[in-house]
Amino acid sequence: MNHLRITTRPDGPRVVLVADGELDAASSDLLRAAFEEVVQAGQHTVVDVSALTFCDSSSLRLLLSLRDRCAAGGGRLVLAGARGVLARLLHITGLNRAFVLAESVEAAAC
Template identity: 45%
Template sequence: MVPGAGNERFTVDVRAVDGTVVLALTGELDHDTAQPLRDALDATVTPGGRLLVDVSGLGFCDSTGLNVLLHGRIAVQEAGGTLELAGLSGPVARMFRITGADGVFPVYADVAQALERQPG
């Protein structure tokens, strides 16, 4: 996965920080823009790996985006890893709260807080 993949409405920046793969999402995650996130998740799932999805840069996320994250979570868990979220706020947090998805993922206030937690 190339850092900064996406289009003008949505991007995914992938980087490794202290053994954690961080996917920073920016823009609008919906049916038309979800493929770069699918690709990034497919490329970064590793046995026992920790994925942290930073959603603080999302202004919008629809049910397609939520489903991509839920499917990614399953793939990561099947590989023995974790998929966690950081930076839920505004309308994106509301959608996660209404659907109950905020209870499915470990959620942190921001990336710094998530990275302070020791994996395991």
């Protein structure tokens, strides 16, 4: 049973993906599928991670992959609302410097 819910919405010229729950090896395909379904090449994307309660290393790899796919098409991926476990993981691994981070979706300038 997956403990992750992904919702998507257009937000002007960008798309917002909201991840709510636990992002791990068992649930990361939900985020990947939502990304592939709604994000067009070159589109700016915000992943709202403020409601994540867990994130593992395989999910960090997925987020890096999604960031790279956005960049390859001329777009940009912003992580919005990273706090708690995810903020700690990003800091410990140094990946806080690899991502564009924003306090909130509203503050995410793409």
